[in-house]
Amino acid sequence: MNLKTLTLSSAVALGLAATANAADTNIRFDGFPDFDSSLKVILPDFEKQSGIKVDYLMNNHGDHHTKLTTNLATGSGAGDVIVVDVEKIGPFVASGGLVNLSEQYGADKYEESFAPYAWAQGKGGDGAVYGIPVDLGPGVMYYRTDILDKEGVKQETVIKDWDSYIEYGKKLKQDDIYLIASAADVAQAIIFTTVPEGEGLYFDADGKPVVTSERFVHAFEVAKQIRENGLDARITAWSNEWYEGFRNGTFATQLSGAWLLGHLQNWIAPETSGKWGVSNLPDGIYGSWGGSFLSIPKQSEKQDDAWKLIEYMTTNRDVQLKHFETIAAFPANTTTYDDKLFDEKVEFLGGQQARQLFAEVAKNIKPVDPGRGDHVARSIILENALMEVLDEGKDIKTALSEAERLILRRTRNLK
Known part of the structure; x- marks a missing residue:
């Protein structure tokens, strides 16, 4: 988990x-x-x-x-x-x-x-x-069905692609509801689920960083678009504000693993039972x-x-x-x-047969071998470079190029 x-x-x-x-x-x-x-x-x-x-x-x-x-x-x-x-x-x-x-x-x-x-x-x-x-x-999207119904939007439309997902967010904004807790979650979803064959999450088969590739640029671009349009609540996961967001309907969707269901129903927001649904991730992506x-x-x-x-x-x-x-x-x-x-x-x-969806996603996940430097690269990319782009407006390609140099330096002695 x-x-x-x-x-x-x-x-x-x-x-x-x-x-x-x-x-x-x-x-x-x-x-x-x-x-x-x-x-x-x-x-x-x-x-x-x-x-x-x-x-x-x-x-x-x-x-x-x-x-x-x-x-x-x-x-x-x-x-x-x-x-x-x-x-x-x-x-x-x-x-x-x-x-x-x-x-x-x-x-x-x-x-x-x-x-x-x-x-x-x-x-x-x-x-x-x-x-x-x-x-x-298995990567999925949890969403508030009561909010979806109020907006008169079909779930299939929301997850058709990232553009339609963002359009749903713009519609929600008119009613003072955020699309997601943090735009960073969208970047993470794209990075984790669109890994080309032969690559790891952050390194290629030879151990060279791939963080300046189109996969990372695209992930940062979509997240930046969400942030610049004011569609995310800028709430960090596993914070008190995050918990309250689930309970109060502050945001309408959350990208996560299937395991989030256990936390929602057991202790985060049990009182919201029946107000949630779960679907595939947007843009037809599958991943862990x-x-x-x-x-x-x-x-x-x-x-x-x-x-x-x-x-x-x-x-x-x-x-x-x-x-x-x-x-x-x-x-x-x-x-x-x-x-x-x-x-x-x-x-x-709400009575959804959600475990069938979880199994379907799990069966479609392609193996991605872990790299020795993944924990280093993850911190540099998702906690540093991405935040510089979202919070400070840093140029995406500049942020990724600087991140690549930092990853090379910090993983130099890893065997």
């Missing part, structure tokens, strides 16, 4: 009550919300079956990964099982602090059960697996928006028990489906996709 800084307490230690039979051993699971909502549901059965007691520690998304970076560097302090966001799996694998799951547990035997693009993302440069995909983030992996730090003294939990959470069809049902974390295990759960109507989305 591609989750950003959550304004929750920076460290919330959460434990489960002991099972009826005393557990033989204890392990710790380190993650970020909304994993705790899922763990409350799926762990009691695991503890009963295995005799392994699982405690879990939840930090907000940013603090969780910052803590793990320190833990892996120092060789202490990490849980036995850790959740790693797709944006961090590359550098975490490269750190050398994770267990080789192929060598130690024969993880490759499960490859055929997982979405190919996600399985590839959990591998290191040696071809071994260091992270097992637990959930995916987040996703999570489970890994074992080498520092864990209970690696075998940790592996049992990872197997349980990723290879068990029923557990993957329960994880999906509870927090809308789309299954990475493709053997689940024929389950009747996918045909059920989602009450929060």
